[in-house]
Amino acid sequence: MQNGKAIRVEKLTKNFGEHLAVQGISFAVQQGEILSLLGPNGAGKSTTISMLAGLLAPTDGDAFVMGHSIRSDGAAAKKALGVVPQDLALYPDLSARENLTFWGKMYGLRGSALKQRVDETLQVIGLADRQKGRIDTFSGGMKRRVNIGVALLHKPQVVIMDEPTVGIDPQSRRHILDNVKDLNRQGMTVLYTTHYMEEAAELSNHIAIMDHGKVIAFGTHDELIKLVGEQARLELTLNVEANRVMDAWQHVEGVSRVTGSDGKLTVLADDSNRVLPRLFESATRAGGRITSVEIHEPNLEAVFLHLTGRALRD
């Protein structure tokens, strides 16, 4: 199957009149992995996903889902896909079970197979005990879970999730993220869009950072962090004068720089987990004691800031 690629995007372009929403992007999602499209609102993530899902026709370029072109073999591509739209696409006056049953029929399921898949999906999304409740009586998080469940009914090989955790409570968010990881563990390929860097960092095997319709960086989380070369920044407070430990700390393995005065020091290090115990030990030997520690790990926010000069949530 095209060398293990579940999705292959080639120079995909979408223009809305003069507005270039997606500008010839290319990337691939390997089978069985989670790839996150990370970027601020308006970066072109949803437009990219809409093209993959068959909702928008590309202006140029093509994409392949399990080897099927979205332009010339759209029906087969759709069959391999489950799509979780950003907006809740459910019937509020029908129950969770009725919604799942209806959408199962739309995916071509019938009879006992349909009933079995609806039961299984209700278990997966954790709403088996609320299956008879009308959607309009559900909390935002429960609605989101049903919204995801619909896309899983026909056991697709690839699931596209467009910002599935927008506007929900932390508990439901946790449930959804755990669901995504579970599905991936079962072998499902996931293309996930988000503007929450924490979600992209937690879930993804690969991350494509998008901005202004372009993929501006692509790689694993660690590769992207290394791309900007930022080190962890440790802010430490001591109960003694800083200059009593500064010299010693300059020579601790893994520390690249120590600055500070009075009882406060800033240490730049490659790996805070390995360096921190050594700093404690060195401070003790110098007759001092560390009274507080703040660790600022390098993150995708910093990567985006480095690449665009703007914050991710701007």
Added chain:
Amino acid sequence: MRVIDLALKDLSQIIRDKKSALFLVIMPIVFTGFMGLALGRGTQTDSRLPLGFVTADASGILSQNLQSMLNESKTLRVVSATDETQAAEQVQQGTLAAALIVPANFSAGTLAGDTVNLKLIADVNTPGGATARQAVQAIVARVLSMAQVGKLSVEQINAVQPFSSDAARQTTMLNAIAEASHAWRDPQLTVTMEDAYAAKTSSAPSSFAQSSPGMMVMFAVFGLTTTAMLLVTERKTRTLQRMITTGMSRAEIIAGHVLAMFVVVFAQELLLVLVGQMVFGVNYAREPLAIALVMAALALWTASLGLLIGVLAKVEDQAAWWSRIAMFVFSALGGAWFPLEVTGQTFAMIGHLMPSAWAMDGFQNIVVRGLAFGSVLAPAGILLAYAAGFFGLAVWRFRFE
């Protein structure tokens, strides 16, 4: 199969909506009764088509039979006119559906074997004019056949035993015509004909024969509020978009929604026809196939109109308002509230730009004018043409967002 599943889902949503019962069932029945009583009390109108009758052969046997049969018509109501000019003016003004001019030598000339032409003044482009011509032609054909019977009888008898005098010949002729006339009025064998006037009584139809189909047409259009809003809500909740991601084609989605709308309107019509027949005494059952054809055509037209409104409306309020406006325009101008025949030719012509007027014609050709199956073909065809037009527009304008 997915088309049917989609239609069933729509129907399930409509049935659950408590407002549906009010607008699709209760209000139409109540209004049918109310309008029927109001029309009956207020006007006591004879809804048969007014036919001007001018004869210069008042004493002629055929002319007398012609007038007598016209008087008994369930479709036509004979109105005396002084002369041809006045009758023509009245037809032009729309106060008469048609006028029949009988020349002085009609009876004598016809019985002598001459060709004597009757003159019918009518605008056959109007449904009233076309229906009147159809009805007059049927009656004239009967009268001419009576004349033929009279002539043949006289010839047969004369061949066996020649008449002793002209008076005897004349008496035999009149008797034969009288026998033929009697046979027409009380036939031993009846067959269903397009222009059969099989009514047992000549009394005017009840006012419910106006209100029942009228309210059926009105509430079929009003029912679009529910169905059009389904489509608007589906677009708003993004379920329409999601359907595309399941691999459903645009044609399947449109067909599913239209099927649901068709079933809703047809079921409503069926209920109103049953109530009209059993409660209000409107005789839909005399031509069930014809009624079913008009119902189906009306349901298809309103379903396609509902689809168009659902496609064009951006929000629920728009769908509701446009459906209401459609209801008032199509009902008022289409003759659902009062017969177009009483409004004059100009208004009737404008009214027939509305599909609803053709639906009313179709129903009333059966329940008021007593016509047969063939009389609904043109109205049903025109309704279907409107349905195709609205459907094409809706498909053209269909958007998922």
